[in-house]
Amino acid sequence: MIEENVSATLVFAVPAARVFAVLADPTTHSAIDGTGWVQESADQSPLTEVGQVFRMDMYHPNHPDGGYRTANKVHILDPPHAIGWMTGTESDDGRLEFGGWFWRYDLAPLGPSETEVTLTYDWSAVPQSIREYLKFPPFGPEHLINSLRHLADLAAPTSKD
Numbered sequence: 001m002i003e004e005n006v007s008a009t010l011v012f013a014v015p016a017a018r019v020f021a022v023l024a025d026p027t028t029h030s031a032i033d034g035t036g037w038v039q040e041s042a043d044q045s046p047l048t049e050v051g052q053v054f055r056m057d058m059y060h061p062n063h064p065d066g067g068y069r070t071a072n073k074v075h076i077l078d079p080p081h082a083i084g085w086m087t088g089t090e091s092d093d094g095r096l097e098f099g100g101w102f103w104r105y106d107l108a109p110l111g112p113s114e115t116e117v118t119l120t121y122d123w124s125a126v127p128q129s130i131r132e133y134l135k136f137p138p139f140g141p142e143h144l145i146n147s148l149r150h151l152a153d154l155a156a157p158t159s160k161d
Contacts, residue, residue, distance in 0.1 A: 004124035006137055008144035009116060014155045016107040016115040020080035022155045023047075023105055026054045032150045035139050042069060047085075050077050053096065054085075071096050082106050084120075100126035101136070117151065119144050 012019055022028050026041035042055035052074045059067045069089075073096065076084035084104030088097050101123040108116040121144065123136040137143075 004126075004136070005120055005122035006141065006144060007118055007120040008141075008148055009118040010145065010148040010152060011110065012115045012117055012152045012155060013113060014115055014152070014157070015113055016080040016109045019107055019115050019117060019151065019155045020083065022151060023083050024079070026056070028154055029056060031154055032147055035143050035146075039067070047074050047077065047083065050074055052077075053090075055090070073098065075102065076104060080107055080109075099130050099134075100124075117148060119148055119151075 022032075024047040026043055026045075026047065030038045030040050032038075037058050037060050039057040039059050042057055043053075045052075045054070047054065054072050054074075056070045056072060057067065058070055070087050071090040072085040072087050074083070074085050076082050082105065084102055086098045086102045088099055090096050101121065104120045104122065106118045106120070108118075110116055121137055126134075126136060
């Protein structure tokens with residue numbers, strides 16, 4: 001059987017609630033991204049409910065337009081244990097379409113000040129019509145661990161804390 005997801009795990013010296021708060025803030029996602037494709041969030045509101053849609057401005061040199069926007073729909077929200085979203089597009093008339101892949105973060109507290117974070121990218125629901133022109137996963141294996149390292153840096157306590 002061919003795997004249709006990849007994941008990476010890293011232990012953070014930060015409480016789960018703090019890590020979750022960073023993930024629930026779409027304005028931090030460009031700094032978390034390990035590929036450099038995420039440019040900035042078009043929506044500023046924190047992620048607070050399943051079904052919520054947030055948009056991201058993206059750039060990829062192999063995309064026909066270079067710059068583009070994704071629409072992401074929260075499909076898992078269990079603070080401070082799990083958060084995930086499906087990625088897709090929004091047409092000019094506001095219709096959302098999702099390609100069958102999603103991102104998920106699972107947070108497991110290891111005590112009051114440590115959290116094991118697992119990031120999973122899953123493309124198991126991508127239809128064959130999309131697989132004919134997109135390669136999955138569309139990034140190298142280092143992307144997930146880079147993203148987790150960026151997340152750990154963002155969630156780390158600062159001198160103001």
